[in-house]
Structures are given as structure tokens and as C-alpha cells.
Amino acid sequence: MKRALKIYLEKPELAGILLLIVLMAFFEVRSNGIFLSYQNVRGVLGLLPEVGAVTTGFAMLMICGEFDLSVGSVFAIMPMSIALMLNAGVPFWPAFAVGVLICAIIGFLNAFITLRFDIPSFITTLGMLFMVRSLTIVMSGGFPPLLAVDKIPMGLFTDFIGGGLFRASFVWFVALVLVASAIMARTNFGNWISATGGFIEAARSMGIPVTRVKFTCFMMCSILAGLAGTVQVFRLKSPFPNLGETLELQAIAGSVIGGVALAGGVGTVSGAVVGALLIRVIDNGLVLSRIDANWFKFAIGALTVFAVVGNSWLRRTARRIKLEV
Amino acid sequence: MPTPIISIRGLHKWYSGVHALNGIDLDLEPGEPVGLVGDNGAGKSTLIKVLSGVELPDSGEIRVEGRLAALRSPKSAMRLGIETVYQYNSLVPNMSVARNLFIGREPLTFSLGGVGIMDQRKMREDSTRAIADVDLHLRSPDTLVGELSGGQRQGVAIARAMYFKSKVLILDEPTNHLSVRETSKVLGFVKGLAAQNVTAILISHNLHHVFVSCQRVVAMARGKIVLDKKIAETSIDEIVDVI
Numbered sequence: 001m002k003r004a005l006k007i008y009l010e011k012p013e014l015a016g017i018l019l020l021i022v023l024m025a026f027f028e029v030r031s032n033g034i035f036l037s038y039q040n041v042r043g044v045l046g047l048l049p050e051v052g053a054v055t056t057g058f059a060m061l062m063i064c065g066e067f068d069l070s071v072g073s074v075f076a077i078m079p080m081s082i083a084l085m086l087n088a089g090v091p092f093w094p095a096f097a098v099g100v101l102i103c104a105i106i107g108f109l110n111a112f113i114t115l116r117f118d119i120p121s122f123i124t125t126l127g128m129l130f131m132v133r134s135l136t137i138v139m140s141g142g143f144p145p146l147l148a149v150d151k152i153p154m155g156l157f158t159d160f161i162g163g164g165l166f167r168a169s170f171v172w173f174v175a176l177v178l179v180a181s182a183i184m185a186r187t188n189f190g191n192w193i194s195a196t197g198g199f200i201e202a203a204r205s206m207g208i209p210v211t212r213v214k215f216t217c218f219m220m221c222s223i224l225a226g227l228a229g230t231v232q233v234f235r236l237k238s239p240f241p242n243l244g245e246t247l248e249l250q251a252i253a254g255s256v257i258g259g260v261a262l263a264g265g266v267g268t269v270s271g272a273v274v275g276a277l278l279i280r281v282i283d284n285g286l287v288l289s290r291i292d293a294n295w296f297k298f299a300i301g302a303l304t305v306f307a308v309v310g311n312s313w314l315r316r317t318a319r320r321i322k323l324e325v
Numbered sequence: 326m327p328t329p330i331i332s333i334r335g336l337h338k339w340y341s342g343v344h345a346l347n348g349i350d351l352d353l354e355p356g357e358p359v360g361l362v363g364d365n366g367a368g369k370s371t372l373i374k375v376l377s378g379v380e381l382p383d384s385g386e387i388r389v390e391g392r393l394a395a396l397r398s399p400k401s402a403m404r405l406g407i408e409t410v411y412q413y414n415s416l417v418p419n420m421s422v423a424r425n426l427f428i429g430r431e432p433l434t435f436s437l438g439g440v441g442i443m444d445q446r447k448m449r450e451d452s453t454r455a456i457a458d459v460d461l462h463l464r465s466p467d468t469l470v471g472e473l474s475g476g477q478r479q480g481v482a483i484a485r486a487m488y489f490k491s492k493v494l495i496l497d498e499p500t501n502h503l504s505v506r507e508t509s510k511v512l513g514f515v516k517g518l519a520a521q522n523v524t525a526i527l528i529s530h531n532l533h534h535v536f537v538s539c540q541r542v543v544a545m546a547r548g549k550i551v552l553d554k555k556i557a558e559t560s561i562d563e564i565v566d567v568i
Contacts, residue, residue: 186442186443186445187440187441187442187443188431188433188436188440188441188443189440191420191424191427191428191431191443192429194417194419194420194424195417195420195428195429198417198418198419198420199415199416199417199418199419201413201415202413202415202416202417202428203417203428203429204399205379205399205409205411205415206399206415206428206429206430207398207399207400207403207429207430208428208429265417265418265419266419319469319471319472
């Protein structure tokens with residue numbers, strides 16, 4: 001019993017799931033049954049893979065002790081460059097590959113500048129946020145270009161599978177979360193990520209290639225943000241240059257709500273995804289409950305603070321429960 | 326006389342004008358615990374950094390078991406069987422004992438280019454055994470290191486070095502910030518190393534700790550070795566005089 005309680009308290013994502021169930025029940029009642037209706041669930045599940053993929057990459061980077069404020073801008077630049085290349089006559093897959101490459105380069109630069117000049121990634125990526133956003137707007141000329149929908153294999157991205165509940169993007173997202181969780185929990189690379197963020201001197205003195213670990217996490221975070229933005233644009237069918245603004249703040253909020261520590265070393269991908277889902281549920285639930293949608297940011301803000309205070313309380317309590325020493 | 330486990334000849338190291346190591350010659354015998362003492366700035370930390378592969382010497386040579394050794398990184402030192410336990414003990418507090426024990430040297434069931442799936446069962450079983458081997462009793466290898474006391478953490482760090490069959494174990498101020506009881510436990514670990522034919526190098530400010538756990542003492546001052554005697558043939562007063 002005591003052991004079960006301790007295990008429960010040590011896993012903030014379980015508390016998140018509990019909160020998720022409570023909120024879903026609340027919104028279901030408040031919205032007179034619309035919240036869990038087929039159409040609404042279909043809508044929420046369409047947006048989740050996009051925010052969720054950004055949060056997944058963000059959480060892994062945060063666990064290794066770094067930060068990326070540029071995800072929102074990278075979210076916009078990859079679909080923008082793909083759309084422009086398609087319009088210029090480039091076939092889809094080469095354009096897609098170049099889009100991924102652009103994100104990888106941005107991630108590489110984030111890592112290189114941060115580590116080479118030993119400055120906080122908060123600053124590096126804040127600069128990158130502005131620069132990449134500006135590039136995106138300049139590239140587009142300020143207006144969303146047309147998206148050559150007929151050139152895109154939508155079945156692989158955002159079409160509903162068999163016309164049912166799930167889009168193709170949802171399947172990719174589930175696979176991503178499973179793979180990312182397995183990397184963190186079961187591979188030596190996951191061990192290195194936790195060690196690098198947990199205590200970098202120890203990691204270094206045990207011979208872990210901390211620089212390589214950080215480069216990988218930065219680049220993975222940027223690529224996932226770009227892919228997520230691409231999926232969103234394919235769903236909306238229009239590459240807005242201001243797409244994904246303030247998304248970085250949602251990624252931070254989702255991660256910390258799900259139990260990822262701001263200082264690194266602590267957290268799980270599944271926790272961060274639960275955090276992202278909580279944000280989506282609150283956003284959607286408030287609207288359906290006919291509560292003024294401007295309360296959304298208030299709710300997310302309150303939840304973030306509450307979750308972090310709650311998580312550190314859970315962790316302290318778990319630590320105090322000593323089974324036989 | 327057996328081949329020295331570590332043999333140092335003419336070691337020099339400068340730090341921006343400071344002659345931190347000024348011609349060190351030193352032979353360490355297998356299984357003989359040595360205390361390395363000296364005031365702050367005497368050069369003992371530099372010597373340890375060179376031996377553990379953190380710093381490169383400017384000149385001089387180091388032989389490990391008679392063979393010329395290039396200690397280019399902590400990893401290359403570890404591969405030659407030289408492990409270091411620091412006062413901050415190089416364990417990650419938010420990770421379990423099992424994961425800490427194998428940090429950077431995880432056993433893999435499958436791997437591609439050095440990255441792969443960890444054999445978690447082996448990690449848990451072997452860490453349980455490794456910890457019991459140094460006479461440390463923990464309830465589970467899944468315990469987070471952050472939940473352990475300072476002395477237990479040093480025990481885990483020593484268990485790690487023992488598990489990887491280290492031949493030389495450098496302990497850099499391992500008893501700093503520890504309670505009296507925890508300190509005597511760590512000194513007990515150090516004494517136990519000789520029985521397993523591991524050469525311990527204990528760096529300490531506390532001469533008393535060196536006298537209870539070592540057989541030989543090396544004192545340094547201004548980058549040189551100023552005294553090198555068996556514990557039985559010297560006294561705390563004599564050492565205090567030279568350092």
C-alpha cells in the first residue's frame with residue numbers, strides 16, 4: 001500500500017491524468033454532453049498531435065538541461081518554405097526534405113551558439129525566435145501563399161483514417177510518443193539525457209558525451225517543431241506567417257504541468273504529453289461551456305503555477321515515505 | 326619487488342605561470358593504500374586531475390602496470406582501471422542507484438553505433454550485488470541517489486569503481502561534508518579496498534583519516550613531493566612540519 005502510494009506520488013503524470021479525468025467530467029456536464037461528442041473529440045484529436053509533438057521534443061530538450069524558445073517560429077518556417085518550394089515547382093518530397101533540413105540547421109545553430117560561447121540557451125533561442133519569425137514573414141512577403149494541396153499526399157498527414165475518428169497525424173504522434181518514451185526509459189541515450197540535465201559535472205566525469213547529447217536534443221526539438229507546424233498547415237490548408245506564435249509558452253507550460261523540471265534532469269515524455277492534452281482540454285472545454293474564451297490564458301497560467309507547486313509537493317512527500325531503509 | 330601499478334616520472338604542469346607540478350616521481354605498489362596530503366595549492370589536486378585524465382601534463386610520463394599510458398580523457402583513464410571518486414561523488418541525484426552505477430557504461434542488449442537498449446535486468450541485479458560487495462545495504466537498486474545519505478552515496482560511487490574492476494581508486498576528499506559516523510563508514514570502505522588488491526589514493530585535509538586508513542603517506546608542497554614514508558615510520562607532527 002505504502003509502496004503503491006510512493007510510486008504514485010513519484011509520477012506526476014499520474015496526477016495529471018487524474019486532473020484530466022476530473023476536468024473532462026466537469027466539461028462534459030457543463031457543455032451538456034457536447035464535450036465528449038464524436039465531432040468534438042475528433043476536433044481536439046486533430047490539434048493534439050501538433051501541440052503534442054512540439055511538447056515532446058521540448059520536454060526531452062528540457063530534461064537534458066536546455067531550453068528552446070524558438071519552437072513557435074520553427075513551427076512556421078518549415079511549412080512556409082515547403083509551400084513556397086511547391087509553388088516554385090519543386091516536387092513534394094524534395095521540398096519536404098529541405099524543410100526538415102532547415103529545421104535541423106536551426107537546431108544545430110541553437111546548440112552551437114549556446115555551447116560554443118557558453119551562454120544560456122534561453123538567450124540563444126530567444127534571438128532565434130525573432131530571427132526565424134522575421135525570415136518566415138520576409139519569405140512570405142507578409143501574406144500567406146497558396147498551398148498547392150494537390151501536390152501533397154494528404155493521406156500521410158492529416159486525412160481522417162477511413163473517414164473515422166483519427167487523422168493520420170494522430171497515428172504518427174502516438175508512434176512518436178512511444179518511441180520517445182522508449183528512448184528515455186530504455187536506452188543508454190535516454191540515460192545520458194537524464195544524467196546531462198541532472199548533474200552535468202557527474203555526466204562529464206563518467207565519460208558521457210554531453211555536448212553530443214545536447215546537440216542531438218536541440219536538433220530533435222527543432223525538427224519536431226517544424227514537422228508539427230507542417231501538419232498544422234496541411235490541416236488548415238494555409239501557411240500563415242504568424243503561425244505558432246506563443247506556442248513556445250504552451251510547450252513550456254505543457255512540460256512543467258506534466259512534471260518536467262525547469263532545471264532539467266527530471267521528467268518524462270508521457271508526463272509532458274499529458275500536460276499538453278490538459279491545455280487542449282481546457283481550451284476546448286471553456287469554449288464549449290460558454291465561458292468567455294479570454295479566460296483561457298488565465299486558466300493555463302493558474303494551472304502551470306498550481307502544477308509546479310503541486311509536483312514539488314508530491315516529490316517531497318514521496319521522498320519522505322521511507323520504506324524499510 | 327612487483328611492478329608498480331602506477332609509475333610517474335618527471336611530471337610537470339604549468340597553469341598560467343604557476344608551476345603546479347614540479348618534477349613529480351612516484352611509484353605506487355599494488356594494493357597499498359596511499360594518503361596524499363598537502364596544503365591548498367600544493368599540487369595534489371593537479372596530480373589527481375592528471376591521473377584521472379581530466380588534465381594533460383606538460384611533460385613527464387606515466388606508466389600503468391609498466392606500460393606507457395596516455396591519459397587523454399576520464400574515459401581513457403577508466404579503461405586503464407583508474408577510477409576517481411570526487412567529494413561531490415559524480416552521481417546524478419535524480420537517477421536510480423542502478424542507473425548511476427552504469428552511467429556511461431550501460432550494458433546493452435542491442436546497439437547501433439554505441440546507442441541501444443539497456444539490459445535493465447542485468448543493471449538491477451549487478452548493482453544489487455556490487456553494493457552488497459562493499460558492505461552497503463540499500464533496500465532497492467531503484468532508490469534515487471538523492472534519497473541516500475552522503476556516506477551511502479560515497480559507498481555507491483566506490484561500489485561502481487569496484488564493479489568495473491578498477492585497479493586504482495582515487496578518492497578526492499571523499500569525507501568532506503560528512504558526519505562523523507558517515508566518515509568512518511567511508512574510511513572503512515577505503516580500508517577494505519586493499520583486501521581486493523585495489524590501490525587506493527586518498528586525498529584528505531584530515532591527517533588523522535589518512536593515518537587510520539592508509540599504509541603510506543605522500544606529502545606535497547609547492548608542486549613537489551616533500552615526504553614519502555610508511556605510516557608506521559612517521560607521525561602527524563612530522564607531516565605537519567613539511568607541508
